[in-house]
Structure formats: C-alpha cells, structure tokens
Amino acid sequence: MKNDNRREQVEQPMKKENSHKSGNTLWILLFTGMVCMFLVMGLLCYSFVGMKKELQKNSRTAEKKDIELSETISQMKQEIQKLNEKVLVQEQEIADYKKNAPVQGETAQNPQEEAAEENAMIGPPARPALSVDQLQPGQIIDSSQIQGSENTFFKAYEISEGDAVYNRIYGKSYYENENIGLQDLRYLKMLHYNFNHEVQVGEMIVNAAISNDVLSVFQELFAAEYEIQSMRLIDDYWTGDGDSSDSNSIDNNNTSAFCYRQITGGGNLSNHAYGRAIDINPQQNPYVWSSQGQLQWSHENASPYVDRACGDPHVIVENDVCYNIFAKYGFSWGGLWSDPVDYQHFEKES
Ligand SMILES: [Zn+2]
Secondary structure, three states: OHHHHHHHHHHHHHHHHHHHHHHHHHHHHHHHHHHHHHHHHHHHHHHHHHHHHHHHHHHHHHHHHHHHHHHHHHHHHHHHHHHHHHHHHHHHHHHHHHHHOOOOOOOOOOHHHHHHHHHHHHOOOOOOOOOOOOOOOOOEEOHHHOOOOHHHHOEEEEOOOOOHHHHHHEOOOEOOOOOOOHHHEEEEEEEEEOOOOOEEEEEEEEEHHHHHHHHHHHHHHHHOOOEOOEOOOHHHHOOOOHHHHHHHHHHOOEOEOOOOOEOOOOOOEOHHHHOOEEEOOOOOOOEEEEEOOEEEEOOHHHHHHOOOOOOOOOOOOOOOHHHHHHHHOOOEEHHHOOOOEEOOEEEOOO
C-alpha cells in the first residue's frame, strides 16, 4: 500500500504534467486551426472581390459593345433608307425613259435590250442608251438621259433624193435650181432648251460648208442653256410659197435656216436660199425698217420686242451670249445693219 501510495505520489505530478502538455497542444491546434480558417476566409474574400471586379469589367465591355452594335445597326438602317431612295429615283428614271423611248415610228426594244436594261437596274445607275438618230424633232427629253454625252446629240446628215428629209422638203423649201443642190445641204439634228426650259430636239437645214460651225454654235448655245422656242424645218409651216411660209414660221416663233426663196422684198436670192443664214426666235427679234421716219415691222406678235431695251431674255443684243457665240464662229448679225435691221438674222457667207 505504502509503495502504491508513493507510486501514486510520483505518478500524480506526472499525470498533472501530461495533462498540462495535452492542454497546450490543444490550444496550439485550436490556434493553428483558427489561423488557417482566417487565411482561407481571406483568400476567399480576395478571390470574390477579384471576380466581382472582373464581372463589372466584362459588363462594362458588353455595354460598350451593345452601344457600338446599336450605332452600327442605325447606320445600316440609314444606308438601307438611302438605297431605297436611290432605287425609287432609278425606277422613276426608267419609267420616264420608257415613256419617251422608243420614239414614234422607230422599232420597239427587243427582248435582249429589255433584259440588259433590267440587269442595269440591279447594277450601277443605268444610263439609257439614247441615240440622236432615234430622236424626233420636237421631242422633249429628260436631261438626265443625255448627261455627259450632250455633244453626240448634235449631228449632220446628208440629204438624198427619195429619203425622208427629201420627201419633206421637195416642192416646198427645196426644188431643182441652178444655185444649190442636195449635196450642198446638210440636215442637222440638235438639242435646244425651249421657253419652258425643257430639253427639246430641234432640226435645221444649212449649207454643208458651214454645217460644222452651226453644230458648234448650237452646242455652245445649249451648254449656255440659251432658250429657243422652236427649231423645225420651215416646211412644217408651209402655206404654198416661200415668203408666206416664212411669215407663218415667224408667226409661230420658229427658228429656221434654209429656204430656197428670194430676199425679203424681192430681187436677189437670200442667204437663206443657200442655207447660210439662220433666224433665231423671230418673234422676240423682228425684222424692222423705217418708213417716213417711223419704225415698221410685219408681225404683230413682235410689237413688245421692237424696243430692244425691253429686257426680255430672248431679245438678242450686241455682245450677249447668243451674239457672242455666233460671232465666235464668224457669223455676222443683222441687228447691226442700219436700215432695215434684222435682229433674228445671223449669216456666214464663206
Ligand atoms: Zn434671216
């Protein structure tokens, strides 16, 4: 017993020491566990903040992309709108073209040409292939159809016995004579602006020797958008003889050149008989003479324009656009004669 007690006495402190040691270990473990837990929580928080930042960044990028896409879509919508408008304009142009061409008496388009036109509608803007040969005098054409190729619509043609022009003039403004033959004349097709400022097809017969000059004159008048009311052969106003037909043509304010007739007032052949004289807008540019100190003129419709300072744009005055263009090509003007004075008349003898 005594030994046991002693052993107990020895074992007791040992037990106490052991339990003290195990208490410390527990605290250390607990402390380490806590530290680890904090570390884990810290790491978790750090990654959570990082993820949140990343998400915010992504969201901002997405918003930016969204705005960019919206802008692109609205730009595309605007482009579609513009394209639609262009299509409408082209459809209108094609409708206008179909309305004006082919012209009376000419052959209709063949299916291949129609197919080509349809293809052109899909491709770049179509330029209808108008040709001066197709055009009829008096025809009004859309200026967009000739843009860039205006000068090809001014053309001279020879006249031969039995052809369409010959049949129109024979026995009227032309007949066999000793002074001028068909080979000396040229039939011209040209464009002019009429008094409504529409582009209209005109025609004229002039001497072959001056036909290129006349084409140049009328090309320049056209480029200057100079207005000429009517430009048809005098034969369209034929009333039976040269003088009365000339008078009728003047009453209709028709611009014309060739007519095999004597000079106004009789006597020698007029320069019109050689196709070397052109009368421009005769209503606004009358032939006047004085009689007993009084100014005279034949055509009642010319009365408002006898006063050359009336300011009408179709009244020709020295050094205006019409005068200057004719003068440039060597034409002399009847407006500079003393008495009579022929304001409509330009001529070129050689
Ligand atoms: Zn004349």
